[in-house]
Amino acid sequence: MYRSQKLSLRYFGAAVALFGVMIVFGLLSALYYLHPSLLFDVFNFSTSKTLHIDTLVIWLLMGFLGAVYWYLPKELGREVEGMWLAELMFWIFCIAVAIVAAVFIFVQYGSSNEFTLWFINQGRKYVEAPRWATIGIVAVMAVFAYNVVATCIKAHKMTGIMWVLVIDLVPLLVVYLDAFPAITNMSVDLYWWWWLVHMWVESTWEVLIGCVMALVLMDVMGTSRRIVEAWLYIEVMLVLGAGILGLGHHYFWIGTPEYWLSIGGFFSALEPLPLLGMVVHAIYDAGTHRMKTTNRPAFYWITAEAFGNFIGAGIWGFMMTLPQINLFSHGTQWTVSHGHFAFWGAYACGVIAVLYVAKQQVSGVNFLDGRAWKWGFGLLNLGMIGMVMGLLLAGMAQAFFGRAIGGSTLMAFTTASENPWFVSGIYARFFFGVIFAAGYVVLVYDLLTAPKHLPMPQATPEPA
Amino acid sequence: MKPEATGSGTIAARLDLQDPLFWRAGAVSVTLVMIVVLAFLSVDSMRVISVGGRNVPNYDVINYRIGYQFDWSRKMDVPVIGGAQPLFGKTVTEAEATALMDKGKLVIQSRNCMNCHTIFGNGAYYGPDLTKSWLDPAWSQIWMPMTGKATREDAMVEFLMHPDKYPTWTRQMPNLNISEDEARATVAYLKWLSAIDTNGFPANFGKANTSR
Numbered sequence A: 001m002y003r004s005q006k007l008s009l010r011y012f013g014a015a016v017a018l019f020g021v022m023i024v025f026g027l028l029s030a031l032y033y034l035h036p037s038l039l040f041d042v043f044n045f046s047t048s049k050t051l052h053i054d055t056l057v058i059w060l061l062m063g064f065l066g067a068v069y070w071y072l073p074k075e076l077g078r079e080v081e082g083m084w085l086a087e088l089m090f091w092i093f094c095i096a097v098a099i100v101a102a103v104f105i106f107v108q109y110g111s112s113n114e115f116t117l118w119f120i121n122q123g124r125k126y127v128e129a130p131r132w133a134t135i136g137i138v139a140v141m142a143v144f145a146y147n148v149v150a151t152c153i154k155a156h157k158m159t160g161i162m163w164v165l166v167i168d169l170v171p172l173l174v175v176y177l178d179a180f181p182a183i184t185n186m187s188v189d190l191y192w193w194w195w196l197v198h199m200w201v202e203s204t205w206e207v208l209i210g211c212v213m214a215l216v217l218m219d220v221m222g223t224s225r226r227i228v229e230a231w232l233y234i235e236v237m238l239v240l241g242a243g244i245l246g247l248g249h250h251y252f253w254i255g256t257p258e259y260w261l262s263i264g265g266f267f268s269a270l271e272p273l274p275l276l277g278m279v280v281h282a283i284y285d286a287g288t289h290r291m292k293t294t295n296r297p298a299f300y301w302i303t304a305e306a307f308g309n310f311i312g313a314g315i316w317g318f319m320m321t322l323p324q325i326n327l328f329s330h331g332t333q334w335t336v337s338h339g340h341f342a343f344w345g346a347y348a349c350g351v352i353a354v355l356y357v358a359k360q361q362v363s364g365v366n367f368l369d370g371r372a373w374k375w376g377f378g379l380l381n382l383g384m385i386g387m388v389m390g391l392l393l394a395g396m397a398q399a400f401f402g403r404a405i406g407g408s409t410l411m412a413f414t415t416a417s418e419n420p421w422f423v424s425g426i427y428a429r430f431f432f433g434v435i436f437a438a439g440y441v442v443l444v445y446d447l448l449t450a451p452k453h454l455p456m457p458q459a460t461p462e463p464a
Numbered sequence B: 001m002k003p004e005a006t007g008s009g010t011i012a013a014r015l016d017l018q019d020p021l022f023w024r025a026g027a028v029s030v031t032l033v034m035i036v037v038l039a040f041l042s043v044d045s046m047r048v049i050s051v052g053g054r055n056v057p058n059y060d061v062i063n064y065r066i067g068y069q070f071d072w073s074r075k076m077d078v079p080v081i082g083g084a085q086p087l088f089g090k091t092v093t094e095a096e097a098t099a100l101m102d103k104g105k106l107v108i109q110s111r112n113c114m115n116c117h118t119i120f121g122n123g124a125y126y127g128p129d130l131t132k133s134w135l136d137p138a139w140s141q142i143w144m145p146m147t148g149k150a151t152r153e154d155a156m157v158e159f160l161m162h163p164d165k166y167p168t169w170t171r172q173m174p175n176l177n178i179s180e181d182e183a184r185a186t187v188a189y190l191k192w193l194s195a196i197d198t199n200g201f202p203a204n205f206g207k208a209n210t211s212r
């Protein structure tokens, strides 16, 4: 095992732990909707929710870093350059996350000055972390980029996947710089904020996970490099071709010119295409290999990634991406429904697939299967689908009663929030959230228990 | 050059979609074109959304009455700036207004309001959207009587400083230790926000007669 793969395992461990923290704060956030007086004035919804979405971003980022550190030496056939720096950065990353979390929990907010922005909370959704920590994340990603590029140079080798990855590192870093400014004009603030949020989740991360999935496919299914690379380029072309201007679907209502209604509507309506392509790709591969794989859990999680990405991001996003609908669905639990389904399908499932790839190699079995992973898979996906359906119901009730009929005032908001459809959706989210949490426990248990040595099914591709 | 895939005759094979170099050229060119288009649109958008641009009024708009009415030619609700109506009864200069706005925005960031509320529908969904909060009938119908204040802005200041004393329903806003200066700046910010042209979001604001 390469040294960088040992680092991967550390990143995976941290990612899974933060995934757990995220679920705890997700359940807590959901509980405020059911018991509004919970911890009132002591630990408010805003704090709990901030922790929920920030740990989300961080655990996925850690999962990606882990995945790349895992595959980089395999892909290039040599140890990663600058490992000591990468190892140092891992600890800096963890310590920074712990400090930020502690400050969020115990200090929560500050008064209106620069000190707060530097050391307590920046109060911009998803990038609430104070500026010092943001600098830390930039440093972590810069070292990561250095590792990747330097290893390619030292290895005198570039594969198609590596090219895509290396170029993708540029926007990954550049748009993150958007996490610093505090612009007074809210329209301009949100304009650039969306470059970060949309360009990360709907473009650069999508490309990054495309690279990771390409590597996993070659690994667990033995798909040929030529096919995988052709698909990767097609995905990149469609994801960026539609996604860059698809950014416009966030520029409908923030003060931006009216032409964004048509540009955003049109291009974002095309965004599901590449995601559909990935589903076709997965089915095609599964068909050519007759579903034979050396790593069944990884295979199932990649398939879940392809379908989840298409349905959660593609279909759920498409539902509300046209301005005529978005005018009413915008900023309701409908958005939350899509946000959960998309992040889960597009990224979380992919990261979990890589966790199983790593588990197989660490435990040294030729064929990975068993029973517990199926329970984890089933409970997590059932929990997620249940939550998403509940939220869709709640969000539609808000769009209809709060927005279209009610006219969006405080009174309309309250009325919609007391509507029985909304309330049942909110209960469903909590109930299925608990099921999801149970699935997480099984997942962790399964990842940590040594697998049985099973006989290899016949006619499988060579294990990686 | 056939790959080892056994599924011969698949769509991908027939259309010769398997040459990576072809797709690489496609990916690079499409991406570059899109980035260039986005750059142009962003430059244009910045003109429109800068303070004093077509959609975003100057900060001293807080000296005027602000309304929100349906515009038949654009087929959407648009803000209407009316006659003088100075905030807290005091006309401010553009510089004073800017200072208030800088402060107000800092209050909003430092208290993490956006992880309960939305502005222009962006944020979190636990509390009501604040885009048109300045125009919310709740101020005159609920909070002016409740706080015993004579004006909307005074009621807003009182509410922001002690939200836990004036709940209207079970889901309440917590006390965030907002000082009087901070509350006034925030109210100014909310008034300015309501004057931004948001392409008709939220629709029909305050036009429905909902009662609980």
Ligand code: HEM
Residues within 6 Å of the ligand: A023, A026, A027, A028, A029, A030, A031, A049, A052, A053, A056, A335, A336, A337, A339, A340, A343, A344, A348, A429, A430, A432, A433, A434, A436, A437, B123, B124, B125, B126
């Ligand atoms: C036990 C499971 C979970 C529960 C109970 C839960 C609950 C919540 C709640 C209550 C919110 C706040 C929504 C609001 O502002 O009103 C939220 C936001 C969010 N959660 Fe979760 N969550 C869970 C798991 C997850 C998972 C697994 C993911 C991603 C893979 C995720 C991603 C998000 C995102 C992206 C947001 C922000 C959405 C938006 O504002 O539109 N959550 N969650």
Ligand code: HEM
Residues within 6 Å of the ligand: A125, A201, A202, A206, A249, A250, A268, A269, A271, A272, A313, A314, A316, A317, A318, A319, A320, A321, A322, A326, A329, A330, A331, A332, A335, A338, A339, A340, A342, A343, A346, B121, B122, B123
């Ligand atoms: C990997 C893919 C995607 C992820 C992870 C994702 C995630 C999210 C999240 C978290 C939000 C809420 C943002 C907020 O906090 O305000 C959001 C909003 C939105 N997404 Fe996606 N999304 C993805 C793909 C797509 C696609 C392909 C479409 C369209 C076809 C789409 C359409 C939308 C729209 C219209 C909104 C705005 C919702 C609103 O008006 O409140 N998304 N997305």
